[in-house]
Amino acid sequence: MQRLRNKVAIVTGGGSGIGRATAIRLAAEGAKVMAADISDLGGRETRRLITKAGGEAIALRADVTKAGDMQRMVQDTVQAFGGVHILVNNAGIYSGEDKRITEIDEAVFDRVLDINLKGMFLAAKYAFPQIAKNGGGASVMVSSIGGVSGGFVTAYGTSKGGVISLMRSLAGQYGHKNIRVNAILPGPIDTPIHEGVNIARGMPPHSRQFGKTPMITNRWGTPEDVAALIAFLVSDDASFMTGAAVTIDGGSTAL
Numbered sequence: 001m002q003r004l005r006n007k008v009a010i011v012t013g014g015g016s017g018i019g020r021a022t023a024i025r026l027a028a029e030g031a032k033v034m035a036a037d038i039s040d041l042g043g044r045e046t047r048r049l050i051t052k053a054g055g056e057a058i059a060l061r062a063d064v065t066k067a068g069d070m071q072r073m074v075q076d077t078v079q080a081f082g083g084v085h086i087l088v089n090n091a092g093i094y095s096g097e098d099k100r101i102t103e104i105d106e107a108v109f110d111r112v113l114d115i116n117l118k119g120m121f122l123a124a125k126y127a128f129p130q131i132a133k134n135g136g137g138a139s140v141m142v143s144s145i146g147g148v149s150g151g152f153v154t155a156y157g158t159s160k161g162g163v164i165s166l167m168r169s170l171a172g173q174y175g176h177k178n179i180r181v182n183a184i185l186p187g188p189i190d191t192p193i194h195e196g197v198n199i200a201r202g203m204p205p206h207s208r209q210f211g212k213t214p215m216i217t218n219r220w221g222t223p224e225d226v227a228a229l230i231a232f233l234v235s236d237d238a239s240f241m242t243g244a245a246v247t248i249d250g251g252s253t254a255l
């Protein structure tokens with residue numbers, strides 16, 4: 001499928017997990033891709049995988065919490081590919097704090113909100129005017145089922161709930177500029193994001209103590225499962241979708 005021929009896409013957090021799989025999928029569908037990540041190695045590896053498969057990609061070490069980095073991410077993309085049509089606002093961390101509000105460090109709360117929410121604000125702030133300038137396009141913001149479920153992931157859940165709210169603001173503000181904006185709410189997806197949290201909890205890096213699904217396979221999602229949804233949402237197949245929050249969790253919230 002070449003649904004994204006002649007499109008230019010930026011993927012934040014494009015150096016690992018969902019971001020890498022999305023960058024690869026968008027490139028396979030014809031897009032030219034900027035893989036921006038705080039990990040230089042991760043971004044460059046994504047670029048290598050895309051170019052090896054015959055696609056076009058560039059990579060940039062960029063921190064989503066820094067306005068200057070987000071400006072540069074957009075400028076470099078325009079310089080390399082002539083414009084921007086798609087922003088996949090994906091970079092994020094999972095704090096896995098699992099604590100009551102009285103026990104959460106203020107610094108942890110600040111860091112999670114800074115990366116997961118302010119980071120998406122900054123990427124959109126600089127990318128959206130450029131997308132509008134290029135005649136419009138689409139954006140997907142990666143939230144989480146944690147953003148609507150409550151419980152003990154206070155900082156993470158708050159940040160991801162905020163992402164849904166930010167998505168709706170952007171969808172409302174940019175519809176008339178021909179930019180569609182949607183959020184996705186993944187459930188348990190098999191990426192490196194869980195490893196650090198597992199280790200911090202004294203568990204093996206790949207342990208899976210949450211995320212049961214009602215499906216017969218009871219499997220976790222793969223980054224490629226999520227990339228397929230993102231590719232659909234940024235393509236013309238989703239041309240009547242904007243302002244939506246789409247869950248992709250194998251039914252785990254249905255249990």
Ligand SMILES: NC(=O)c1ccc[n+]([C@@H]2O[C@H](COP(=O)([O-])OP(=O)(O)OC[C@H]3O[C@@H](n4cnc5c(N)ncnc54)[C@H](O)[C@@H]3O)[C@@H](O)[C@H]2O)c1
Nearest residue numbers: 013015016017018038063064091092144186188189191193
């Ligand atoms: N894996 C899951 O189960 C799951 C579930 C729901 C939502 N999500 C969300 O999906 C998104 C991608 O996560 P993933 O699971 O692929 O994890 P991941 O750790 O594999 O990838 C996240 C990427 O973001 C990058 N990143 C972190 N901080 C950054 C910063 N300040 N600036 C730029 N890049 C930064 C990391 O270097 C990494 O490459 C996150 O927003 C996460 O919250 C993941």
